[in-house]
Amino acid sequence: MKNGTSTRFFVIVVFLSVFCCFLLPEAWAGDAESRMELFSKGNDYYEKGEYENAAGEYEKIINEGYAGGAVYYNLAGAYFKEGQLGRAILNYERAKCFMPRSADLDANYKFARRKIKRTVSPRKEIWLLRPVRIYSDFFTVRELTWIISAMYLMILIVIAVTIIAPALRKYRLVPVILLITIILFTSFSLVVKSREMCSSAVVTIPETSALFGPFDTATKFFDLYEGMTVKVLKSKDDWCKVKRVDGKAGWVKNNEVQLVR
Amino acid sequence: MKKFLIVAIFVLSMSMISEAENVRLEASLERERVSIGNPVYLYLTIYGVRDTGRLDLPSRDGLQVKYVGASTSISIVNGVSSESVTHTYLVLALKKGEFRIGPFIVNYGGLEYKADAVTLIASDTPQSSASPPPKAPAQATIRPSSGQVQGAPGEIFDRDKIFLTMDIGKMLVYINEEVPLNIKLYVDNLGLRDIEYPVYSHEGFSTGERSEPERRREISGGRRYETLIFKQKLFGIKEGDYILGPAKIGGKVLVRNNSSGRGNIFNDDFFSSRFGYQAFPIEIVSDPIHVTILPFPEKGKPANFQGTVGNFNFDAYPVFSRVKVGDPVTLRMTISGEGNLDTVTAPSVELPDTFKTYEPQVTINDGKKIYEQVIIPKSADAKEIPAVSFSFFNPSSKKYETINRGPFPLEVSKDPESEIGARMFSISSDGDMLYPKEKIGEDIVHVKQKMGRIYPKGKFLYNNCLFLVSLFIFTGLFTAFYAIHRKKERMIRDKSYARFLKAPKKARRGIETARRDLEKKDIPAFYDTIFKVFQEYFAGKFNLPKGNITAQVVKDKLIARGINEARLKELQDIFTKCELERYAPALSGEKDAKEIFEKVRHIIDYMEKMK
Numbered sequence: 001m002k003n004g005t006s007t008r009f010f011v012i013v014v015f016l017s018v019f020c021c022f023l024l025p026e027a028w029a030g031d032a033e034s035r036m037e038l039f040s041k042g043n044d045y046y047e048k049g050e051y052e053n054a055a056g057e058y059e060k061i062i063n064e065g066y067a068g069g070a071v072y073y074n075l076a077g078a079y080f081k082e083g084q085l086g087r088a089i090l091n092y093e094r095a096k097c098f099m100p101r102s103a104d105l106d107a108n109y110k111f112a113r114r115k116i117k118r119t120v121s122p123r124k125e126i127w128l129l130r131p132v133r134i135y136s137d138f139f140t141v142r143e144l145t146w147i148i149s150a151m152y153l154m155i156l157i158v159i160a161v162t163i164i165a166p167a168l169r170k171y172r173l174v175p176v177i178l179l180i181t182i183i184l185f186t187s188f189s190l191v192v193k194s195r196e197m198c199s200s201a202v203v204t205i206p207e208t209s210a211l212f213g214p215f216d217t218a219t220k221f222f223d224l225y226e227g228m229t230v231k232v233l234k235s236k237d238d239w240c241k242v243k244r245v246d247g248k249a250g251w252v253k254n255n256e257v258q259l260v261r
Numbered sequence: 262m263k264k265f266l267i268v269a270i271f272v273l274s275m276s277m278i279s280e281a282e283n284v285r286l287e288a289s290l291e292r293e294r295v296s297i298g299n300p301v302y303l304y305l306t307i308y309g310v311r312d313t314g315r316l317d318l319p320s321r322d323g324l325q326v327k328y329v330g331a332s333t334s335i336s337i338v339n340g341v342s343s344e345s346v347t348h349t350y351l352v353l354a355l356k357k358g359e360f361r362i363g364p365f366i367v368n369y370g371g372l373e374y375k376a377d378a379v380t381l382i383a384s385d386t387p388q389s390s391a392s393p394p395p396k397a398p399a400q401a402t403i404r405p406s407s408g409q410v411q412g413a414p415g416e417i418f419d420r421d422k423i424f425l426t427m428d429i430g431k432m433l434v435y436i437n438e439e440v441p442l443n444i445k446l447y448v449d450n451l452g453l454r455d456i457e458y459p460v461y462s463h464e465g466f467s468t469g470e471r472s473e474p475e476r477r478r479e480i481s482g483g484r485r486y487e488t489l490i491f492k493q494k495l496f497g498i499k500e501g502d503y504i505l506g507p508a509k510i511g512g513k514v515l516v517r518n519n520s521s522g523r524g525n526i527f528n529d530d531f532f533s534s535r536f537g538y539q540a541f542p543i544e545i546v547s548d549p550i551h552v553t554i555l556p557f558p559e560k561g562k563p564a565n566f567q568g569t570v571g572n573f574n575f576d577a578y579p580v581f582s583r584v585k586v587g588d589p590v591t592l593r594m595t596i597s598g599e600g601n602l603d604t605v606t607a608p609s610v611e612l613p614d615t616f617k618t619y620e621p622q623v624t625i626n627d628g629k630k631i632y633e634q635v636i637i638p639k640s641a642d643a644k645e646i647p648a649v650s651f652s653f654f655n656p657s658s659k660k661y662e663t664i665n666r667g668p669f670p671l672e673v674s675k676d677p678e679s680e681i682g683a684r685m686f687s688i689s690s691d692g693d694m695l696y697p698k699e700k701i702g703e704d705i706v707h708v709k710q711k712m713g714r715i716y717p718k719g720k721f722l723y724n725n726c727l728f729l730v731s732l733f734i735f736t737g738l739f740t741a742f743y744a745i746h747r748k749k750e751r752m753i754r755d756k757s758y759a760r761f762l763k764a765p766k767k768a769r770r771g772i773e774t775a776r777r778d779l780e781k782k783d784i785p786a787f788y789d790t791i792f793k794v795f796q797e798y799f800a801g802k803f804n805l806p807k808g809n810i811t812a813q814v815v816k817d818k819l820i821a822r823g824i825n826e827a828r829l830k831e832l833q834d835i836f837t838k839c840e841l842e843r844y845a846p847a848l849s850g851e852k853d854a855k856e857i858f859e860k861v862r863h864i865i866d867y868m869e870k871m872k
Binding site: 066081099160190246 | 614617620705712717721739
């Protein structure tokens with residue numbers, strides 16, 4: 001067996017890859033028992049109708065430095081019931097980062113958004129970015145990262161297989177190009193999603209006005225209502241420049257909006 | 262040829278139509294009020310033509326009319342040429358009264374052109390002979406381009422002959438207030454061409470659109486001027502004291518080469534230089550104007566004031582007043598009047614929670630700004646659209662004004678679902694029981710009972726060290742796998758390479774056998790093994806058959822590779838010793854064999870380091 005050592009080596013690499021894939025998330029999870037207790041307590045309060053207490057328990061988990069889809073989802077629900085529409089939508093946005101395909105989350109998010117006092121028609125999106133948005137909205141940042149890694153390992157595996165079995169070498173170009181395309185598209189989607197997460201913010205006060213400049217006496221440009229999603233373009237002192245979905249950009253105070261990330 | 266004729270006829274007819282469209286007749290009096298016995302000029306100007314016969318105006322009771330003469334004018338402004346013929350009449354009122362002269366009708370090119378009548382009022386009180394002359398700007402200068410003019414044009418044209426004035430409606434304006442700016446070029450009996458639009462600095466102001474320049478005749482300071490008026494609207498944008506201008510106009514003045522000819526006003530001629538004219542570039546400069554832009558007064562400023570300045574009317578009404586819940590109602594708000602429409606913002610509409618609204622759509626049409634606000638009643642409790650108000654600052658009265666419209670009553674009926682609800686358990690025409698449409702409740706979905714996986718906040722997989730290191734390790738392992746595989750493949754393909762790589766291993770095995778022979782004190786077998794080790798090692802290294810390996814062959818190869826002389830001598834000693842012991846055994850003892858053994862080990866090590 002001329003290629004015996006190579007084959008053994010290859011099998012070890014694949015085994016290690018799979019092992020690490022399962023091991024890695026666990027390394028992050030940490031001890032979740034205490035947080036599980038807080039979560040259950042929050043749910044108990046919620047079911048008793050004590051929404052403020054429920055939100056407090058969920059917030060404790062987040063203040064400990066941990067985050068999860070269900071935590072944000074329940075926190076958003078508690079805020080919604082409490083009448084804090086802005087914070088509810090903010091936390092639904094955060095929950096979407098962890099569970100983008102959840103039907104419950106989607107229903108709650110849409111329902112909450114219908115409660116916003118005024119609707120603004122969004123500006124038309126560039127058609128080229130539409131597939132990227134659909135793709136990036138479907139997956140979490142974590143999943144997109146895994147897809148890129150898996151595709152990368154697949155490329156290595158395909159090359160390794162064709163090294164061991166030279167007869168297959170003539171078939172390797174198509175899968176390698178396909179995998180590289182997936183990697184590039186996913187990487188672009190990941191960049192787009194990460195940037196959006198970093199700049200997205202939600203108005204958390206009942207009503208405010210975006211001004212032409214970052215000072216109190218500046219002329220009013222347009223109105224913003226609680227729950228509206230904006231994009232933070234830049235900040236200066238206590239002010240930040242935000243862009244509404246219809247493309248209008250103006251200055252608001254930092255404490256009037258909260259970043260999703 | 263036929264095609265050419267058709268095209269030529271078409272072009273000719275189009276040019277005639279175009280010419281006919283530009284021809285017009287205007288009549289004007291030098292003054293409308295005169296005292297009895299004072300003559301006044303009447304001008305009949307036919308624009309768009311260069312040559313036309315005069316119109317006979319007969320004298321009548323109390324009014325004498327005398328034809329003075331005709332003058333032709335051709336001018337080019339920014340490359341657009343225009344021409345006209347002016348017939349001048351002297352009109353003398355002989356008695357007191359109001360005289361209507363005209364209307365005037367001129368035939369040109371088979372078409373009739375008409376100008377409205379003019380009215381002359383004659384009184385017995387003496388009238389001033391002319392309107393007060395406009396103040397000629399002190400710094401008004403005519404600057405010929407250096408080096409082009411022979412004989413200084415400054416000597417020919419004094420400042421009463423051609424000058425430029427700049428006039429703004431107000432010296433004190435408010436932010437956003439619209440003020441007209443007139444820049445007027447006065448020319449007395451000079452030929453001008455290629456007149457450019459005026460330029461001026463307007464710090465503190467934004468400018469509106471320029472209108473087409475107007476041409477007029479004016480008597481000023483006893484002189485008759487042709488004037489060209491450039492109008493533009495300005496808007497103050499920042500409070501403070503500013504200087505507008507000076508305005509500058511460039512153009513070319515036509516001068517007879519012998520300096521004795523009198524040209525007509527604006528008598529531009531493309532071929533003037535061929536007929537004794539010469540064109541000199543000139544620049545005419547006006548005086549600047551000091552203007553102050555005032556801030557809005559704080560007193561009485563309405564809360565919804567957004568910086569709108571002017572004198573406006575405001576009207577608002579809902580397009581429909583009977584709607585169902587969820588149906589849109591358009592509230593149309595129209596703002597019209599005098600002022601800067603760009604500063605007009607949407608009137609404020611404070612709606613209760615029973616309505617949902619969208620951003621208003623805005624259109625500007627015919628000097629009106631129209632806002633259409635879509636309002637959707639969310640329930641039948643919405644009984645009226647509250648009053649809307651529009652505030653602006655009126656610079657004439659220097660006060661804020663607020664116009665309120667509404668409230669507008671609405672009749673909002675319930676949605677169709679609730680109407681179905683009223684027909685509970687009714688029987689349909691088919692005899693089937695009609696059940697009310699099920700009412701679907703709306704609320705958020707209940708909280709999650711399982712927390713699921715949680716992660717450290719703000720940390721992402723792509724910047725996790727463990728993750729990146731593991732990817733790096735896989736890449737390293739793959740590279741190692743690839744390198745090993747390549748080496749193995751070469752060993753299969755390249756026999757000499759394989760022998761070269763295997764030689765040290767075989768040598769080490771042979772040295773081990775020799776050591777055992779030495780331990781067993783089997784000296785002949787020891788030397789035999791050592792010789793074989795050398796043979797196989799060097800045969801592998803030099804890719805030669807084993808039988809070809811002799812002391813001389815090895816020596817030649819190693820000298821070529823630059824071996825140390827001491828080592829070479831050791832090597833030769835070993836070969837010689839082995840030869841002797843193999844063919845004449847028992848000449849040396851165990852001590853010599855051990856010495857040889859060590860030397861062989863050193864030689865092999867040395868050779869491995871050498872590569």
